[in-house]
Amino acid sequence: MPIITLSSDIGNNDFIVSAIKGQLLHINPFLNLVDISHTLSNKNFFQVGYICGNAIPHFPAETIHLILVNTFSTEKLSFVVAKHNNQYIICPNNGLISMLTNGTPLEYAIFSFASATTINTLIITEKIIEIIKGIYANTSNSIKRSTTVPLVEKYNLKPLTNDAWLQCQIIWVDNFKNIVLNITKELFEQVRKGRRFEIALTNRTVINKISEHYAERPSGEAVAWFNAANYLELAIVDGELAPLFGFKDFSENTASRGLKTDLAYKVIKIFFYEV
Numbered sequence: 593m594p595i596i597t598l599s600s601d602i603g604n605n606d607f608i609v610s611a612i613k614g615q616l617l618h619i620n621p622f623l624n625l626v627d628i629s630h631t632l633s634n635k636n637f638f639q640v641g642y643i644c645g646n647a648i649p650h651f652p653a654e655t656i657h658l659i660l661v662n663t664f665s666t667e668k669l670s671f672v673v674a675k676h677n678n679q680y681i682i683c684p685n686n687g688l689i690s691m692l693t694n695g696t697p698l699e700y701a702i703f704s705f706a707s708a709t710t711i712n713t714l715i716i717t718e719k720i721i722e723i724i725k726g727i728y729a730n731t732s733n734s735i736k737r738s739t740t741v742p743l744v745e746k747y748n749l750k751p752l753t754n755d756a757w758l759q760c761q762i763i764w765v766d767n768f769k770n771i772v773l774n775i776t777k778e779l780f781e782q783v784r785k786g787r788r789f790e791i792a793l794t795n796r797t798v799i800n801k802i803s804e805h806y807a808e809r810p811s812g813e814a815v816a817w818f819n820a821a822n823y824l825e826l827a828i829v830d831g832e833l834a835p836l837f838g839f840k841d842f843s844e845n846t847a848s849r850g851l852k853t854d855l856a857y858k859v860i861k862i863f864f865y866e867v
Contacts, residue, residue, distance in 0.1 A: 596657075597657045598660075602660065604630050609630055642764050644659055645692045669711065671702070673702075674693065682724070685743065702741045762841045775862075787865055790863045791816055799814050811829050
């Protein structure tokens with residue numbers, strides 16, 4: 593059964609998401625429609641890249657992923673369709689695709705739509721349905737690059753590193769107010785080189801052990817582990833870490849405005865020491 597996932601910044605309190613699903617079912621009433629999230633930020637692409645980018649690889653090959661985030665950010669609308677690791681991704685041509693694929697996708701095409709002032713989400717979905725029909729009709733063919741409209745590219749946050757420390761940004765605050773840092777287990781161990789470490793939440797609060805799971809430490813204690821996406825996650829057992837320490841996830845808008853006092857809350861350092 594064909595699978596289409598749907599992600600957006602629309603929220604769950606409007607009729608739009610259900611209407612989009614109704615439109616998609618006109619392709620095939622037996623489509624398997626799967627929601628990833630509809631509470632994505634329309635400004636924080638790092639959050640979208642983390643959530644959608646870590647969900648997409650778990651779907652069967654040839655799944656189509658429709659992501660409607662920051663759709664009306666430019667006067668002239670265009671969408672990119674990419675094939676990456678046997679998955680199809682359709683999203684606005686606003687830089688999100690390079691964050692989902694960690695670079696320029698090898699196979700992609702760009703489709704131009706009308707002006708943002710003369711089109712709405714449901715009209716966009718009608719046009720995307722024609723693209724999806726084309727994918728289903730030619731699933732064995734490559735998507736050829738389009739040169740008429742340039743591909744907009746943005747890149748994921750990378751931690752700053754040297755031999756003595758890692759400086760990480762918070763890319764996600766989950767519903768439990770745990771925080772996720774932009775550091776994978778692989779990079780952490782590469783810089784660590786078997787040494788002791790301290791994750792500095794404040795001058796007085798540090799974490800110096802990686803736990804296997806959340807409940808390994810006693811109630812009220814700060815804990816760190818590598819989550820299902822293999823990113824470093826921090827929490828307070830039976831508590832809420834983010835509001836306790838004033839942490840927020842990284843905001844591209846805040847950074848571009850140069851509000852350094854706000855940005856400081858989003859940086860966490862990990863220090864390494866010889867055994």
